[in-house]
Amino acid sequence: MSAAPELKATLTLPQTAFPMKANLPQNEPLRLARWASLRLYEELRKAGRGRPVFILHDGPPYANGPIHLGHALNKGLKDFIVKSKTMAGFDSPYVPGFDCHGLPIEIKVEEQLGRKRLELPAAAILGACRAYAQKYVDLQTSQFERIGCFGRWQKPYRTMTRDYEARTLEAFYGFFEKGFVYRGLKPVYWCIHDRTTLAEAEVEYEMHTSPSIYVRYRLTSDPAAIDPRLAGREVYTIIWTTTPWTLPASLAVAFHPDFEYVALEANPTPGAPGLDSETWDSKSPAPVYIVAAELAASVIAACNLGKTTELARFKGAVLDRIVFQHPFLERSVLGVLATYVTADQGTGAVHTAPAHGADDFLTGQRYGLDPTCRVDATGHLRVDPEAWPLAAPPAFEGKTVWAANPIIVAMLEERGALLAASDLEHSYPHCWRCHKPVIYRATEQWFIGMETPVKRADGSETTFRQLALEEIDKVVWDPPWGKVRISNMIATRPDWCISRQKIWDVPIAVFLCEQCNQPIVSAQLNRAVVALIEREGIEAWRTPAPEELLAALLPAASVCTHCGATAFRKETDILDVWIDAGVSWLAVCEADPDLKTAYSAFQNGEGTPVLYLEGGDQHRGWFHSSLLTSVALRGHAPYSHVATAGFTLDEQGRAFSKSLGNGVDPVDIANRLGGEIVRLWVASVDFREDMAASENLLQRCAEIYKKLRNTFRFLLGNLSNSVPLLGTLTSFDPVRDRVPEAELLPLDRYMLARTRDLTEKVLDWYAAFEFHRVYHAVNEFAIVDLSSFYLDVLKDRMYTFAPTSHARRSAQTVLWQITETLVRLVAPILSFTADEVWEHLPAVAGREASVHLAQFPKPAEIFSEDPAPLLEEWKDLLNIRDLALRLLEDARQDKMIGKSLEADLHFLAKEEVFDLLKRHEGELKELLNVSKVLVLNGAVETGYRTPTKEKPFFKTMTTSNYLSFAVYSASGHKCARCWNFMPEVSAYGIWQNVCNRCQSALKEMGIDPPQPPEAAQ
């Protein structure tokens, strides 16, 4: 004897194997394995053949640590672009890169090797650097893959491969042979701890305490030449410096030609510095000091000059080429003019040491001053022997710059030249690696000259700098301020110092004559060195003796063409690491089989887009060095588009730091919440601004994710036709069950129009890299349009109508179309989940193995009409719905009704409002989820119907002259199956109170009226 079947077993409730709980940390690695077994990246390349190409060229992250949130953001954005371009019909190969050479790795390796490194041959240290970099290439690869980034991870580009090293060297020789490269003495940032040059980008400003001293320089030329009133007086100028160690290199004092200077007679209070100097006693006339008029008051106070009298006033221009005596060396110091002298600080008379300052150096060049540097690589001072009168060296001889400071201050004091001394805490350049203060030091370096003459494509003459600026103009900068930023940098940058004094990078592989110091310039020799590096790596330059190497490479070159000498030395400097990364367009885009055809189309001006996307600091880094190398070697920019991301900060806008403990580790988030959550966070932020991240914000993304997932689950559930009583689970079959667009119910048509509208917008936003807009629009669609509205109002139709009914199939057609659309629209961002949804969609012949092989939907294929008029009409209708829902809610508060199905709703409307409601009278019951709707013409009818005696409740609401509503307790009787109040309910077999609509549905489903178990036997 079987129990009588229950009525609720005849409902078609949602049914899907798509799980509610995602278990992302466990399931994502399984999906990664599936993608690997599908060889998905290779399949994408195959599918892309013949399509237009979009190149996103990867900027290589530095391979010296695990990835941080900035990396995850960078690779996440790139992945969105590559995937969305692929789905938009492009072939978008992505070859990830890694920056492997350079100081940070070499320093780490040196630390690890300790003293042992001193005994090791260079090749062994280079080997250790290679292993170190490779370790992090592997780690970062696995971490980027873990968060779902597609790319050619099995064969990335690494700046340390032999091939890449050879290409980098080739690029250097390109500069060298085209005349961009020169050797010169130049003050550069120098770390005396790491014993290397630092680029601007490798210097960080930190607080540092320096001695702040005022020193007087005695005039030795004729004071009357400055102003007749100074005739016969003891005249000085006063300089201010915070680097006393640069005074032995002091060769000039700079004045601003346009500033007013004053000559002040001093009356120092007794005991003040300078009072008892040999050159002045109480009987002689008081000393006279020349300083800038604007700074006079502060100098008088700082140097304790007492009550002063202004003897003369003149423009700085008259001080050109006056002569002073160096305060402790036997040297004349020249008065020079310079417009960089400021009146913010100091005295308006600037101590000038051409070996130790960029401005000083240039001024020195104008006046023919010697920039020889007497501070060695380790920061130890040597005195200029020609300027030192004594046999015994000065006390600062052989001391480091820091140790020399107090010695020099004492020396100045002893000689009466020191007017004031104190300590100054100020922002000072420090080495980015060791965080020790750096110095400016003139050294022999290799440079690329920014003013090198070059030719434009049309053959006209210009300079390298100018051509680079012109090329910036042709690039699309996103956001646009990037253009201004990089233009300013290129316009004002000094020549590019490309040499470093370390070993872990491509050598400046040049032979220099031992006798005349000239390099061998031979294209043939250069090709031979490139071939050698390509074969054996940069190690091949280090070991052999120069003669041996030269004899092996090109014996014919082993006589100096300048002086005939036959002894050579190898240059041991290496290239600036920015050259490596900066030539990736040459080493990768021009050479890689997956990129070169398309890249050459770009270079030939055929319109193939080439995008670079990195953080905003790359205007002076990779964007910058790539631009310069490509303009110099190919005559044009290496990219057509440059997009810039802001920085990741915590919720309070602070940078992430260990000490604050505010870091967000993307790997940890992937392991705890899922890689998908990291991706969703990346999509949620506007990457062009600075972006906030925190545990809290990531958790919020996880909540949003749950909602999106649930929406997909509900959509998929409604694509099944599962009636428990019938025990059959069939799925919507798009071929068999799909309702033609023209026959869809009005609500379903509206939702299709809405889906088309969303799709059009989302596709535009993907094209413009506006991922945060995609994120917000998709969320709103899933949560507001679907969960709270469409899926909710459809429940009656989906659960109670027969699966074969037109109305249910109309809804299912649209739910299917929405799911097919949405899964593709979110695939670039929710890559794991979209692919999971894909597997649960109703089978379609010829469906791709992964959503990532599919294309974006075409808006016109979703809905054939312009959606705008329909959306406009429904906007009004839904506004009225909102008002009616408010009235229903009031009725519920008044305990007049429980569920909204216990209500009938009457509208009393006039004119257009009446027309609108009348047109949609058929939909209103479903939209409001009430049992009955009546639309009354307010122009004809005088008022609402009177409620019945049995159900006297009645509540109205008037919104305007044109519209009011009334809610009634539902007339009719409650159906036990659909819970609607219907005019008639009756027994269907043993089931009592079943409405006519449900009875028809049951018949359509082939469910006969069930009999009591006894009767059935």
Ligand SMILES: [Zn+2]
């Ligand atoms: Zn350092």
Ligand SMILES: [Zn+2]
């Ligand atoms: Zn020579």
Ligand SMILES: [Zn+2]
């Ligand atoms: Zn019913």
